[in-house]
Amino acid sequence: MKQAIEVENLTKVYGHPESGVLAVDHISFEVPQGDVFGFLGPNGAGKTTTQRILTTLLEPSGGRITVFGHDLARDAYPVKRQMGLVPEESNVYTELTAWDNLMFTARLYLVPRAERAARARELLEAFGLAEQRDVKVASFSKGMRRRLSIAMAIIHRPRLLFLDEPTPGLDAQSARAIRDLVRQLNVEGTTVFLTTHQIEEANQMCDRVAIINHGQIAAIDTPERLKAAFSRVQSVEVALEPAEGSEPDAGHGDALSALPGVKTAVKVGDKWRLYTEDPAALLPLLVRHAESHGLRVVSLSTLGPSLEDVFLEITGQQVGTVRHQTPEDRPRRRREEGDQ
């Protein structure tokens, strides 16, 4: 399969090479042409630094990047002509109209004069901005600015599109519209490099994801394979309530954590999620536990690991819920050397 991006031993040190801050630490990965590639990581993990290097905004301290066969350090011009960039903040000119923003970008990316107007009209229509074409962007909502920002990034029909956190802060409708637009671009052949910390977004949109943590690639694979590789984060979700005539048991979390095979118990709304490597063995134990504590099982289901579980397991983070765990089961930072 032809690669859109090939990254070898990419390193970035901010400041002095010896004493500076190591933001990206010898990472290597490939993005096949036509893929939607997700680049996940917690804040400060190095994902934005990596993306800024790939889009030529930052100079790497070491390593080699090839985009569509061109060495980015030596031959950036043809790469720049084939890439589009949608940064985290919608960097549109608020003093100009939507139309003028598009026409300026078209000139910047050398779209032939004869095609500019037709392409701008087509994009305004596709992005639901046709009626606002002559309105100054200062009066646009965040979602409209985001859509315009994407339209500006693709006016020259790039083969590779970089999207940095495309949907945070948007209402559900705008976020969905943008995801649909990106999917459509991908169907039309654009390779998409999606930087995000929205795990579900990556799960829904990406052919492959890389998880970066502390400047290193911690895992890289398809979302489903990553989930399968982390079978130890399978879980059973149970909702319990006191049976008629019983007193509420305030110690659910500790009691559930102590069940054989339970690695971690996390409260999720009115339910408990119990992480285990063997959900089938846990089910009868849970039922017996409920009976012996005067509890009624309201609902009970087994869950495979979500991409969020995988992400949290790799990055050693916790979601914002109460978590009970034994000391030996503390989340460990995991680095899969073989994936690099």
Added chain:
Amino acid sequence: MNDRGLNRVRDELAQAWAVAIKDVRVYYTTAPMIMFGLLLPFFLFFSFSIKREVGLEVGIARLLALTTFFTASSAGPVIIPMERRTGTYDRLLAAPMSRITLLLGKTLVGAFFATVVSLVPLVVGLLFLQVTVADAGLLAIGIVLASLAFSAFGLVFGSIPTSSATAVGSIMMPSTLVRWPLLFISGVFVPLAEMAPVAQAAAYLSPLTYAQDLMNYAVLGDGYLNPYLDLVLLVVLLAVFLLVAAWMHRRSRQLGY
């Protein structure tokens, strides 16, 4: 140069022009530009010229040098930090054009603004005050070249690789610290011929010196240096300032600012 090279040059010039036109539309109504670019040269002129028995032609030559210097060099320290702050500068840096092309576009913006502003006192002087110009051609070339060189000079400040590169105030401070002293050593208020040798040596370090001398030749028909030397030096300074600004952009890219 082959066809491919010529096409690339044509494309880059078109991109520089697109950047310049966009900046003219977006930034010239901003408060810092009006304050530092439009009003300041006139304030300075009146502060140092009223009640000093300065002839009309001398005053016009002085005002033209001041206007081109302050107005043109105000653009870079205002526009680049503003664009860095809003993220729009990344759009320009990621576009398929060289850093020099981007800087050339930005230079054209400052030069355009300075040329237009300097026409105001010139037209007023010519139409209403019976001011005469010794060499109109030299004056036209001088205004354009000085504006280009000083605009590139301003870009040097806007390009300083610093962690506060997004703050207009942080960039304006070094720009003001350098530009103001130049005002007093460049033969604007004290002619070069009347300066002590040490002061003259200092004057030769200032780009404003050559613009003032050129304006003196163009308006009064008399200067201190050779006017063609002034022209050549302004071209050289334009190139030097662009290269320094491009080098600073490279440092920013390395340092992550």
